[in-house]
Amino acid sequence: MGHPSSGKTTLVDALAFELGATNRKGSVADKTSICDTEPEEQAKGHTLQLSVVHANKDGKAWNLIDTPGYPDFMAEALSGMHASDCAVAVVSCASGLTFNLRKKLEAAEKMGLGRILVVTHVDGDNADFDGLVEELREKIGHTCVPLDVPDQSGPGFSRVRCVLDEEVADWRTRVMDRVMDNCDDEELMLSYMEGGTLTRAQLDAQMPPAIAKGTLIPILCCNPDSGLGVKDVLEFLEEFAPTPVSNPRFEVDGKVVIPDDEGGLLGMVFGVRSDPHVGRICTARVLRGTIHSGAVIANGEAKAEKIGGLFALIGGKDRVAVESARAGDIVAFTKVEHVGHHEVFALEGDPMHEVVFPKMPRPSVSAAVTPKTIKDEQKIGEALRKLETEDPSFVTTHDALTHELVISGMSELHLQVLEARLERRYGVQIETRLPRIAYQETISKSAEGHFRHRKQSGGRGQFAEVSLRVKPAVPGSGIVFVDKVVGGAIPRNFIPAVEKGIREVCEIGILTQSRVVDVEVELCDGKFHAVDSDEASFRRAGARAFRDGFEKASPVLLEPILKVEIHVPANDAGVIFADITSQRRGHVVDQTSEDDGHTTVIEATVPLACMQTYQRDLKSQTAGEGTYSVEPLDYSAMPKGEQTRILAAATLEHDDD
Numbered sequence: 001m002g003h004p005s006s007g008k009t010t011l012v013d014a015l016a017f018e019l020g021a022t023n024r025k026g027s028v029a030d031k032t033s034i035c036d037t038e039p040e041e042q043a044k045g046h047t048l049q050l051s052v053v054h055a056n057k058d059g060k061a062w063n064l065i066d067t068p069g070y071p072d073f074m075a076e077a078l079s080g081m082h083a084s085d086c087a088v089a090v091v092s093c094a095s096g097l098t099f100n101l102r103k104k105l106e107a108a109e110k111m112g113l114g115r116i117l118v119v120t121h122v123d124g125d126n127a128d129f130d131g132l133v134e135e136l137r138e139k140i141g142h143t144c145v146p147l148d149v150p151d152q153s154g155p156g157f158s159r160v161r162c163v164l165d166e167e168v169a170d171w172r173t174r175v176m177d178r179v180m181d182n183c184d185d186e187e188l189m190l191s192y193m194e195g196g197t198l199t200r201a202q203l204d205a206q207m208p209p210a211i212a213k214g215t216l217i218p219i220l221c222c223n224p225d226s227g228l229g230v231k232d233v234l235e236f237l238e239e240f241a242p243t244p245v246s247n248p249r250f251e252v253d254g255k256v257v258i259p260d261d262e263g264g265l266l267g268m269v270f271g272v273r274s275d276p277h278v279g280r281i282c283t284a285r286v287l288r289g290t291i292h293s294g295a296v297i298a299n300g301e302a303k304a305e306k307i308g309g310l311f312a313l314i315g316g317k318d319r320v321a322v323e324s325a326r327a328g329d330i331v332a333f334t335k336v337e338h339v340g341h342h343e344v345f346a347l348e349g350d351p352m353h354e355v356v357f358p359k360m361p362r363p364s365v366s367a368a369v370t371p372k373t374i375k376d377e378q379k380i381g382e383a384l385r386k387l388e389t390e391d392p393s394f395v396t397t398h399d400a401l402t403h404e405l406v407i408s409g410m411s412e413l414h415l416q417v418l419e420a421r422l423e424r425r426y427g428v429q430i431e432t433r434l435p436r437i438a439y440q441e442t443i444s445k446s447a448e449g450h451f452r453h454r455k456q457s458g459g460r461g462q463f464a465e466v467s468l469r470v471k472p473a474v475p476g477s478g479i480v481f482v483d484k485v486v487g488g489a490i491p492r493n494f495i496p497a498v499e500k501g502i503r504e505v506c507e508i509g510i511l512t513q514s515r516v517v518d519v520e521v522e523l524c525d526g527k528f529h530a531v532d533s534d535e536a537s538f539r540r541a542g543a544r545a546f547r548d549g550f551e552k553a554s555p556v557l558l559e560p561i562l563k564v565e566i567h568v569p570a571n572d573a574g575v576i577f578a579d580i581t582s583q584r585r586g587h588v589v590d591q592t593s594e595d596d597g598h599t600t601v602i603e604a605t606v607p608l609a610c611m612q613t614y615q616r617d618l619k620s621q622t623a624g625e626g627t628y629s630v631e632p633l634d635y636s637a638m639p640k641g642e643q644t645r646i647l648a649a650a651t652l653e654h655d656d657d
Helices: 008-019 039-044 071-082 099-110 129-139 170-180 186-195 200-213 230-240 374-390 412-426 492-508 535-552 570-583 614-621 640-656
Strands: 051-057 060-066 086-092 114-120 144-146 148-150 160-162 217-221 266-275 279-288 290-292 296-298 310-314 318-321 324-326 330-334 343-347 365-371 395-398 405-409 430-433 440-443 447-455 462-472 479-483 519-527 555-569 587-594 599-607 627-637
Touching (some): 008 086, 008 114, 008 230, 039 412, 071 266, 086 099, 099 555, 114 129, 114 200, 114 230, 129 144, 129 217, 148 217, 170 186, 310 324, 374 395, 412 430, 462 492, 492 535, 570 587, 614 627
Parallel strands (some): 086 114
Antiparallel strands (some): 290 324, 310 318, 365 430, 440 555, 447 462, 462 519, 555 627
């Protein structure tokens, strides 16, 4: 994992080549990367979805999981972390430790993952490896210690040396201190305290558990483009990185599951893709037991299904059929429709168990969608459903209030990528726009309304007269209808028609075609005609009388309010605070610090109307470092000036129609 352009996919390509997964080293720049195989990835030169590279070398099985650098695709990164035994964070010597990477490291720590830092671009003109190490130790902690260091920073970088081979090196002493922080061998601890050193064998034995528990975060370096130092990184991972056996970390039913090949099958899906040739492909990790090609599996809720094929994945496009996979392995299987993203599975008939998955980020950017042609309209529903199954941070809804088809994701870039995927894979073209805001309408005082409906056009006519009173109701009560007609002014059988007419107009809206809420309606009086009155006449009269009273009762527009949580670098907090309060009509509820003061978390309430393009603005204000999440909170009365503007715009729109 890493920030965009840090070199993580290039590192995966280099490691895959060293492991023999490919016979030619891939290149992001040349569009030959083993991981970035989607047209959208090749066009942008960046990883946009998770990919797995499987390799076997010297009797050992490897699975390298490459994840997107953009925070817009954080769900992919979280899924990849959850399926892993160790998080390798790639840090560019050119850009340093970014806010984006700090958030990913924080997520890895919360998952209990061991972390290893690999520094790239050490050969850059302005590279400063020593300065970066100090930055990492300051911002992440003194658990970060370099183990492999370059002979020099800059274009002269020519080799990597290991500090563990230097008996009197200062960094070696710090490595020993960190590994002993995790040591529970009292005899070894006493020996270290007395002698102040460890043998290389003792140090090597203590490093894997220290990395797994986070008391040591090794810093390595390499140049994945040229291959310099890549073998050193690979050898370090082979010897010291946590494995499924050395560090079992998955909790099943609240207990850590031991990866036993002979136990009952239990697996979890952490990736889903749709392939135009083979259909749905699920990427899964086997937590316990063994899965065989052709096995019949179930997730405990839907019917059991026979998997169509079992594969080891070789990057974003290639896969190799396998007969079976054991505990700890990562595999893909096809033709299973009822086991989805972040779900567990077992063999048919076996008991189901619970695995806790990481919380996925909530979509924060939305667009209303219109299919371009009738043909697109016929295919769009199924196509969007398939994209939803692949991406847990992408949601499609039919807004019952605005009657729009709305797609929601993490950013404009996220939605653009999915739009391109929609057209390329499924041949569906769409037009997008900002979604219409579902305002609500209510009143602020009491008023009376009246309407007489009379129509005569030969033969039987139409007649109904309704008098009513409207007043504000308790918030959340909706429309409260009270019948106060006395003396038979309106026959009992016509009163439901009056109520129906009122409720119909409340659903349609009066000011902006938005739903009317929290109004109490008292039906007071009326008149009827023995021949000409009917239900339709009273329904129409009730609706028009309500409209008359509503317009006299100082109507108010209610706008949706969002609960917003913004994470930004501490240096940008003042700008963001001012923008929320002065430019977006927001109210800051709380402001806290995390990440040892390097990150500021701002909690605020902000009108939805002021947040529709916020992702773009926040990115500009924080150089792409800020992130935020939103969730619906409540409705609130709109300021008069803003209401006047909205009503004027609604009038113009109505006139245009």
